[in-house]
Amino acid sequence: MRAMAHFLPLSRVARLVDEPRSVIQRMIRNGELATFDGMVDMNELLRVFPDVQWEDNGEFKRVEEIKAKAFSRRVMEHALPGKEVLAERLYEMSKEFAAAKTLLLHYDEVLRFLDDKLDDVMDVGDQPARQAVADLKQWLRQKLDATPEEAERAQALLAQENMMRIMSAQVTILPAGHEFFVEGNDTLLEAALRAGIPLNYGCSNGNCGECKARLVSGQIKKVHPHDFVLKEVEKADGAFLLCSNTAVSDVVVEAGVSGADDIPLQSIPTRVKAVEIINERIAALHLSAPRSQRLHFLAGQRITLTSGDIGGEYYVASCPCEDRHIELHIRRDNRPFSRHAFEDLAKEDIVRIDGPHGRFVMKLDSRRPVIFVAWDDGFAPIKSLVQHAMSLEIAESMHLYWAAGSVGTKGGHYQDNHCRSWADALDDFSYQALDTAEGPAAIAEAILAHHPDLRRADFYVAGPHALLQTLREGALARGLSPLGWHGEVIE
Ligand code: FES
Incomplete structure (x- = not known):
């Protein structure tokens, strides 16, 4: 007897087997992994990945790490959802388990009823009918007593998936189709930016309304208050702010993704974290943006740096997914900012950044080499x-x-x-x-x-x-x- 059909979304499959999503997508394209409506059946997953030890990887490892670190505050903030979100996820999951248990009790009742009915046939039937019923009862008993094929691996996989659903929620952005996970105390906006998805936003603290999105399905929760006022009619249509809300369950959200022309010019005072002289010709300048004003930019863009009255324009070498950290590579040449970086700039100095500029950016829908x-x-x-x-x-x-x-x-x-x-x-x-x-x-x-x-x-x-x-x-x-x-x- 095979385990019942249970379907998983691709992003979760990638996490469960510890592979990038691109690898899973390539397997699907090559016909190595079958999907149904973009989902993967658990039995297919067990068949295609016979060697994965579900207990050893991913979420279990992370939970073990968290336990090992005795729930230090930093780890809790980063990895664990807030108490209310956690409680809501557990409540949603307990509802699912209750529904599954009710169904099992119902099946048990039906089997008992079937057994009685078969006894009735035994009592009134002729010899061939009695033999057929006896054979059927024996077959049923054997099947019910048998351990389902791959029961242990299926159980481990389901346990891992449930743990994953408690620790994080999956988000799908429409119409672009991007997917990412929300973990810890992150808002939907923070989680998207961490995953490299440049959703539209402005202030990131509930004032401007630039991050307005629409909930298509799933459950969200407000985790930060906001001053921006959403109209009642918008709220009724599912409008909410990405920078104020997190995901309780897996959600589908309609939201705008920024292109190079959509990002407003910003002017941010940053602090020098380090001037790393890599060699006689190149220095890596590491800047840190204030907590409330991280730089909104796309990979491949440039910014203008100003320190005192000395300025220069450089490409950002770090990823927009790196939160407040900004890295720039300064070549030693005759430009005033270059000399300043190599000779004067020191930790904690203020460097103003203006930008971003340029259109040399990533095509977000490229699924090719x-x-x-x-x-x-x-x-x-x-x-x-x-x-x-x-x-x-x-x-x-x-x-x-x-x-x-x-x-x-x-x-x-x-x-x-x-x-x-x-x-x-x-x-x-x-x-x-x-x-x-x-x-x-x-x-x-x-x-x-x-x-x-x-x-x-x-x-x-x-x-x-x-x-x-x-x-x-x-x-x-x-x-x-x-x-x-x-x-x-x-x-
Ligand atoms: S980014 Fe300004 S309100 Fe969300």
Whole structure:
């Protein structure tokens, strides 16, 4: 006897088997994993992943970690939902269990009734009928006594899924179709930004109304009060503020996603967390935005930095999903801000940031292989884009090429270790370091040699005009759609 049909959404499947969503999507495309209406049957999951030890991974591990750390305040705030949300999730789940138990009691009654009916047939039937009923009763007894196939694994999987539903809620954003999880005390807005999904927002504290969204299904809960007034008619239609509410159950929400042109210019005083002199030519400047005013930007964009009367424009190298942290790569050159960063800037100094600027941003619906190419310190926007793509988990595969000077002479691949650790950690991530001494044409040729067919790909290239031109021509000749080309000239 097989376990009853039980369907799980893709994001939850990815978490349960500890794989990126892109891997699950590729398995579905290749026919390795069957779905029904975008959901995966539990039996299919058990069949396709025979080696996964459900007790050992994901949510169980996290719960064990939390227990081990004796519920320290920081861990509780980060990982555990608030008390009221937790209580509501447990209540919802206990209702499901009560319904399942009621159904089981009902089936038990029906089986008893069936048994009595079969006894009646035994009493009045002829010999063949009595034999048939006896056989049927024996078969039923055997089936009811038998342990369901894969019972232990199915139980472990269901327990893990239930734990996951208590600890987090899944959110689907319409019409874009993005999915993410809300964990701990996060609001829906905080959770979306952490997942790299740039939902529309302004103040992030309930004043501007920019994050207004509509609840399509599921249950939300207000966790922060807001001054912005929603009209009664809007509320009746399901309107709410993403920055004030969290998800109690899995929810579907209609909300706007920001493009590069939708984000308002901001001016934020930040504090220097560190000036990390990576080598004689590159410094990584780490800034921290105030708690109430994090920078709203997209990966690949630039900002203007001002310290006193010295200013300069640089690409953000960190991911928008990194909360208040902003990283910039400052090349040592004659620009005033460069000299200032290398010689004067110190921890705790104030640096004003203005921006964001630029349209060299990620296409959020790309579910194809993505090729990133950086030339020298063009690595900064590419690093931000790579991290953003990783947090979105949608690219089918990622290939990073970084052309830089030989180490020691021009500064080299100054964060080579990051790139190698991405390649080590992700199955579908490749990294190759190239030498700028080869020249743009040879570099373009070397990259294209790895990708003879580019009909299903997206290219993000930050480097000199000569590289962009050669690479674009070669890529289009190999079938790349002009819409798949994203280039930023950085000389
Ligand atoms: S972002 Fe301003 S009200 Fe939510």
